[in-house]
Amino acid sequence: MIRVLIVDDEPIARRGIRHQLRSEADLEVVGESGDGAAAIEAITELAPDLVFLDIQMPEVGGFDVVEAIGIARMPAVVFVTAYDEHALRAFDVHAVDYVLKPIDRHRFRTAVERARRRLAHAPGQLDRQFDRRIAAALGELGRPAHDYAKRLAIKGDGRVILVDVDEVDRLEAAGNYVEVHSGARHHLVRETMASLEGRLDPARFVRVSRSSIVNADRVRELQPMFNGDFAVVLRDGTKVSGSRRYRAAFDMLTR
Amino acid sequence: MNAVGRALIIAAGWTLCGVLLAAQAHVSAAMRGEPIGWVRPLAIWLAWAWIWALLTPAILRLTARYPFGRARALRSLLVHAAGSVVAVLLNLALFALVAPLVGATSAAGSWSATFLRLLGSTFLLDLPAYWLLVIVAETTRLSRLEGQFAEARLLALKAQLQPHFLFNALNTVSVLMREDPDAADDVLVGLSALLRKTLDSSAKHEVPLREELELVEAYLEIERVRFSNRFAYRIDAAGEALDAPVPPLILQPLVENAIRHGIARRIAAGRIEIAAARRNGRLQLTVRDDGPGVAAGARDGIGLSNTRARLQQQYGARHTFALASHRDGGTLVSLEIPA
Numbered sequence: 200m201i202r203v204l205i206v207d208d209e210p211i212a213r214r215g216i217r218h219q220l221r222s223e224a225d226l227e228v229v230g231e232s233g234d235g236a237a238a239i240e241a242i243t244e245l246a247p248d249l250v251f252l253d254i255q256m257p258e259v260g261g262f263d264v265v266e267a268i269g270i271a272r273m274p275a276v277v278f279v280t281a282y283d284e285h286a287l288r289a290f291d292v293h294a295v296d297y298v299l300k301p302i303d304r305h306r307f308r309t310a311v312e313r314a315r316r317r318l319a320h321a322p323g324q325l326d327r328q329f330d331r332r333i334a335a336a337l338g339e340l341g342r343p344a345h346d347y348a349k350r351l352a353i354k355g356d357g358r359v360i361l362v363d364v365d366e367v368d369r370l371e372a373a374g375n376y377v378e379v380h381s382g383a384r385h386h387l388v389r390e391t392m393a394s395l396e397g398r399l400d401p402a403r404f405v406r407v408s409r410s411s412i413v414n415a416d417r418v419r420e421l422q423p424m425f426n427g428d429f430a431v432v433l434r435d436g437t438k439v440s441g442s443r444r445y446r447a448a449f450d451m452l453t454r
Numbered sequence: 455m456n457a458v459g460r461a462l463i464i465a466a467g468w469t470l471c472g473v474l475l476a477a478q479a480h481v482s483a484a485m486r487g488e489p490i491g492w493v494r495p496l497a498i499w500l501a502w503a504w505i506w507a508l509l510t511p512a513i514l515r516l517t518a519r520y521p522f523g524r525a526r527a528l529r530s531l532l533v534h535a536a537g538s539v540v541a542v543l544l545n546l547a548l549f550a551l552v553a554p555l556v557g558a559t560s561a562a563g564s565w566s567a568t569f570l571r572l573l574g575s576t577f578l579l580d581l582p583a584y585w586l587l588v589i590v591a592e593t594t595r596l597s598r599l600e601g602q603f604a605e606a607r608l609l610a611l612k613a614q615l616q617p618h619f620l621f622n623a624l625n626t627v628s629v630l631m632r633e634d635p636d637a638a639d640d641v642l643v644g645l646s647a648l649l650r651k652t653l654d655s656s657a658k659h660e661v662p663l664r665e666e667l668e669l670v671e672a673y674l675e676i677e678r679v680r681f682s683n684r685f686a687y688r689i690d691a692a693g694e695a696l697d698a699p700v701p702p703l704i705l706q707p708l709v710e711n712a713i714r715h716g717i718a719r720r721i722a723a724g725r726i727e728i729a730a731a732r733r734n735g736r737l738q739l740t741v742r743d744d745g746p747g748v749a750a751g752a753r754d755g756i757g758l759s760n761t762r763a764r765l766q767q768q769y770g771a772r773h774t775f776a777l778a779s780h781r782d783g784g785t786l787v788s789l790e791i792p793a
Contacts, residue, residue, distance in 0.1 A: 209622065210682045215629035255618065281621035300625035 201318055202229045204247040206238040206264070207279065208256040212300060216251050216279070219307045226311065235259025236354045239267045243394040247274050249314050251298075254280040258359040259352050262342045267361075269398050270330045271346035275317055277310045285340060293336040347400035351379060353386040362386065364399065368417045368433055372410035380437075405448045407431055407441035418452055464510045472496070472503030497556035505548045506583055509541050513584060517591040518770050526772075526792065538584040545580060546572045599767045603659070603701075605760060623676050630679075641679055648672040655702035663730055663737070664696040670709050670728065677713055684724065685717045691730035698730075698737045698793040701768060707761055708741040708787050716743025716785055737793035742786045747779035765789065 203226050207213045213231050220226050230245050232238040236259050242250065250273075254261040261280075265273055278297040280286060290297045296310045317329055330346075337343065351367070353360045362381055371378040372392040379386045388395065396406060406412050413431055420432035427443030431452070441449060476495040483490040516537050520530040550569040553561040560575065562568045623645050630638035651669040655661050667689055674687050709728065717724040727742045758777070765773045773791045780786040 209626070209680055211626050211629045211680070212622075214633065215625060218629065218632065281625060282617035300621055301628035302625070 201226045201249055201315065202245070202247045203227060204230045204232065204238070204241055204245060204250045204274070206232045206235075206241075206250060206256075206261070207253040208233055209253075212253065212279075215300070215302055219302055219304060220311075223311055225315070234359075235261070235264045235267075236352045236359045238264045239352050240354075240389065242268055242274060243390055243398070248318055249275045249277070251277050251279050254278055254283055254286055259361070262337060262340070263350070263352065263361065265333065265337065266342065266345075266349045267352045267398075269345060269347040269349070270334050272348075272398050273330070273333075275314050275329070276333065277314060286336075289336040289339040292339070293332045295332050295336045345400075348398040351388065351395075353379065353388055360386065364404075364414075367404075368414055368435065369437070369439060370395065370404070370412040382435075405451060407439060407445050407448045409442065409444075411439050411441075413439055415452060421449065421452055423449070460511075464507050465504075468503040468507035468510070469500065471506075472500040475499040475503070494557050498558050501552050501556050501558075502545075502549055505545050505552075508548075509545060510587060513537070513541060513587050514591050517588050518595075521595060521770055522592055523768070523792075534585075534588055538581055541584045542577060542580045543573075545583075546577070595767065599764075602760070602764050602767050622680055626676075626680050637679070641676060644672050644676045644679075648676065652703070658702055660699040661702045662696065663691065663698045663700050663739075666700055666702065666705050667691060667696070667728070667730070669703070670705050673706060673709065674713075674726070677717075681717065685713070685726060686723070687726040687728070689728045691728075692732070695730040695732040695737060695793075698732050700737070700739075700791070701764055704761065704764070704789075705739065705741065707758065711758060711787075712741055712743040712745070712785065716745025732793050735792060736790050738788065738790045740786060740788040742780060742784055744784035747783060748777060748785050765791065 203220065205213045205216045205228060207216070210233065213233075217228060217231075220228060226249070229247055230241045232241045235256050238250070238252070239259070241247070242264070252261040252264060259267075261278060265276070276296070278286070278290065278295065279300060279302075280297060281300040287297065287299075289295070296313055298307050298310050334343070334345075348364055350361045350363050353362060362379060366381045368380045368382070370392070371380065373387070375389065375391065377388045377390055377392055377395050379388055392410070392412070396404070396412060399412070403415050404412050405415050407429075413433065417433045417435075418431055419434045422430040422432065424430070427446060429441040429443075429446075429449050431439045431441055433439065473496070476492070476499040479495040479499065480490060480492060483495075516533070520526075520533045522530050547569055549558075550560075550565050550572055553568050553572070560568055560571045562571055623641060627638050627641050627645075630641060648669065651665070651672065655665060655669065671689065678685065678687070705728070709726065712726050716726065725744045727740075729738075729740045729742075731738045762775055765775050769791050773789065775787075775789045777785065777787045
């Protein structure tokens, strides 16, 4: 079964995709999102295999979603758009799948068939090839995408803030939430530590304990302790305690 | 055109006039058998022309302030009748100062004697100079208005047919067709009405506010279906305001802006309020959304800058146009035109 997520800010357009999928027995719609931020949440929580992703959406568009998830973590994507000259040209050049609204059902079948073939292969060689195509198309559109999240979408008060991961100093678990500390400000993200960690580049964001991840660039000092625990001092003076169970992080940071 | 360019054109135009009239004086004197040479007629007529050139910017400003539109044409006529007398008197007064220096035949013993002599001999001949200036200014303004109107019409057409808007609307129809044929029908009819009204009103110079509001409503209805009622709108216009003439497609770009910046960019439900009121010969129109407001340093898009230019051309100083964040949130666009 291929698990599908539909992302579009117009409910009617989502119903249109759903209708097209009715005749595909092996595709199951596991969720719908009405905006980019909800899509990021849904992709991390539901881990769908395939996403139909609208490009133009309020606040966080389809490309922002790819940027926030990171190419390597992104499920297979079929972009959906009513009209976007530039994007279509880039998609054509790099053979990225897309469908136009109103939806041509033959074209839709072709896109689904291609996604199906792609997903039939074990993740690996072929997968990376598709990732590279999307990365190339986005790069051409001035939206270079990376394997890992470039920005985090933080939702609150009916608005979404996009925080560049370069500006993040550290992350702290707080129940079902994660506090993202960036300079003097901190934001709450409704996501588990594990799923957020999965989207961040492990070479830059290092887990030092069950509840803390630090940005390696911000580490000023490491203080080992007798029992194998350690403390990490960031450039702004913040002290984060590291657990001996994450000793590998200590080694990595001292390397 | 910049100020220096304008000044140069005015100076060149009047110099040409002065030279032509001097040539005429030279030739007619020669034909009478009393040759006067070139220096004296040139000095006299250039002095006369350049005094007019000095007065021209003020006359043009007065014409911009009191144009001959449909509204208040009588008032403009009275203003310019007075203006022409004052301008000619000023011209003669100044000319009387230089008359003895350039050897004008009208030069008498004293300034006042010269002035009175000039008044008697040339007052009525000078009046047309003023009116010619007004006519030139008005024709230039009207032709510029025509050009801008054509541009606005094109832009509005493009906005209706904005590919993104159009294809999304068609997609809405494509989906609704299966689920709810009546609703699909409504969207198609709305879309047709919108296109028809745009084509109709784009051929006219002024339309009753009623028609403009119908067009805006057709547009809003389609957007509301597309956004599944993610926004509500209210149009608040009293009876006497509905008959007021407005430039066609004056509100549509403002409403589109409100949707694009106030509604489409955010996730929470929004609200758009359009109001029209007519009092004391003025029509006041406002479009308000409850979106994020105007970003500091934001620049006008094509639609907005075109609306501004059209209002400026058509109404000059007799209109106001303001776009600002409302103190209770959102963006408020307000404009006032004579009605």
